[in-house]
Amino acid sequence: MASGSKSLITADLLAETLPADTLPAYTVRVSDRTKSVRLSLSIEDGLEVVIPPNYDHQKIPEIIQKKRAWIIRNQLKLNQREAFLQAQSPHELPNSINLRSLNEEWQIEYCQTPTKSRAIAIQENKSQLKLVVNGNIADIEACKFFLKQWLMQKAEKHLFSWLRKVSIHAKLPYRTTAVRSQKTLWGSCSNNRNISLNYKLLFLEANVVEYVLIHELCHTVHMNHSDKFWELVGKYEPNYKMLDKSLNQAWQIIPAWLL
Ligand SMILES: [Zn+2]
Numbered sequence: 001m002a003s004g005s006k007s008l009i010t011a012d013l014l015a016e017t018l019p020a021d022t023l024p025a026y027t028v029r030v031s032d033r034t035k036s037v038r039l040s041l042s043i044e045d046g047l048e049v050v051i052p053p054n055y056d057h058q059k060i061p062e063i064i065q066k067k068r069a070w071i072i073r074n075q076l077k078l079n080q081r082e083a084f085l086q087a088q089s090p091h092e093l094p095n096s097i098n099l100r101s102l103n104e105e106w107q108i109e110y111c112q113t114p115t116k117s118r119a120i121a122i123q124e125n126k127s128q129l130k131l132v133v134n135g136n137i138a139d140i141e142a143c144k145f146f147l148k149q150w151l152m153q154k155a156e157k158h159l160f161s162w163l164r165k166v167s168i169h170a171k172l173p174y175r176t177t178a179v180r181s182q183k184t185l186w187g188s189c190s191n192n193r194n195i196s197l198n199y200k201l202l203f204l205e206a207n208v209v210e211y212v213l214i215h216e217l218c219h220t221v222h223m224n225h226s227d228k229f230w231e232l233v234g235k236y237e238p239n240y241k242m243l244d245k246s247l248n249q250a251w252q253i254i255p256a257w258l259l
Contacts, residue, residue, distance in 0.1 A: 023064045024071055028057065039067055041074050043082050077249075085256050093143050094257055097131075097151070099202045101209045102158060104129055108147075110137040120146040144257055148181075151258075155179045155199035163195065163213050170236050172217040186247060187212050189219035200254050208250060211243035 026047040037060075038050045049060055064071070097106045108131045120135035120142050131150070133143055156179045163177055175193045182188075187197045195216045201209045214236045222229035233240045 023061055024068075024075070026060075026064060028060065030055075037063055039063075039071070041071065041078060043078055047071060047075075081252055084252060091140065092257070093133075093137075093140055094147070094255060097147070097255075099154070100253075101202050101204055101206045102154075103206075106131050108133060110143070112137050122146055122150050124150075148258065151202065152179055152181070152199050155197070155202055159197045159199075159201060159209075159213075162209070163197065163217075166210065166213045167217055170214065170217055172220055174217060174220050186250075187216045189216045189223070191223060193220045195220075200258065203254055204247075204250050208243055208246055211237055211240060212247065215240075215244075 024047055026049050027045070028049045028051060030053055031050050032053060034050050034052050036052065037055065040048045040050060042048070047064075049064070051057075051060070093108070093110065095108055097108065098104075099106070106129045110133045113134045115135045120133060120137070120139070123132040123134065124130075125132070131147075133147070135142070137143055159179060160177055163174070167174055173193070174189070174195045177195045177197065179199050180196045181200075182196070182198045185196075185198060186201060187195065189195050197212070197216070201212060215233060218229060218232045218236070221232060230240070237243065
C-alpha cells in the first residue's frame with residue numbers, strides 16, 4: 001500500500017494532464033513465463049508492461065497508446081480503491097456493518113467489561129439493529145474475530161434459506177451448501193453439486209446476491225462457463241451480463257477490516 005500522501009487523480013484530470021500524444025509513465029518487466037505482452041496496473045507498482053524475452057521494446061509505446069483508455073479507466077478505479085481503504089483504516093474496529101443484501105445496517109457499540117480470558121461476547125439487539133461487543137475490547141483482533149463469526153452465522157442463516165428458495169423456484173437441485181470466507185470467489189459449485197457461498201455476499205445488493213445463487217445453481221447442470229451455461233443463466237436472469245460485471249466491482253464495498 002502506498003503512503004497517504006499520494007494525491008488522487010480523476011479520469012478527467014488524468015486525461016487533461018496527459019495530452020493525447022503523451023504516454024502514461026510505465027516500467028517494463030521481462031518475464032520468461034509470459035508469451036505475449038501484458039499490462040498490469042497496481043497501487044504498488046503503477047503501470048507495468050510485462051513482455052516475453054526477446055520482445056522488441058520499440059513496440060511498447062504503441063501498445064500503451066492503444067490501451068490508453070483502459071489505463072486511465074483502471075487508474076481511476078485504483079485511486080478510488082486506495083482512497084476507500086485509507087478512509088476506513090483496516091486496523092480500526094467498525095462502528096457499523098451495512099448488510100445491503102438484507103437491508104440491515106447494524107450499529108456497533110463497544111463496551112469494556114472485566115474479563116479474565118480473551119473472550120468477547122456479542123449481544124444482538126434485533127429490533128434496534130444494534131450489536132454490543134463486550135469484553136476486552138482493547139484486543140482489536142479478538143473483536144474482529146468475533147464480529148466475523150457473527151457475520152458467518154448471519155450468512156448461514158440467510159444465504160442457506162435464500163439458496164433453497166431460488167433452487168426450488170428454478171428447479172435446480174443441489175446437494176449441500178456451506179458458507180466460506182474466500183478471498184477471490186463469491187461462490188463455487190463442485191462436481192458433486194455442493195455449493196459454497198462467501199459470507200461477504202451479505203454486503204452486496206440483493207439482486208447481485210440472487211445472481212450469484214443462480215450462477216452457482218446453473219453450474220449444477222454445466223460445470224463450466226460454456227455458451228450453454230450462459231444460455232441457462234440467461235433463462236433465469238436476463239440481466240446477467242450487467243450483474244456479472246457489477247460483481248467484479250463489488251469487492252470495492254467490502255469493508256477493509258475484513259480484508
Ligand atoms: Zn461460474
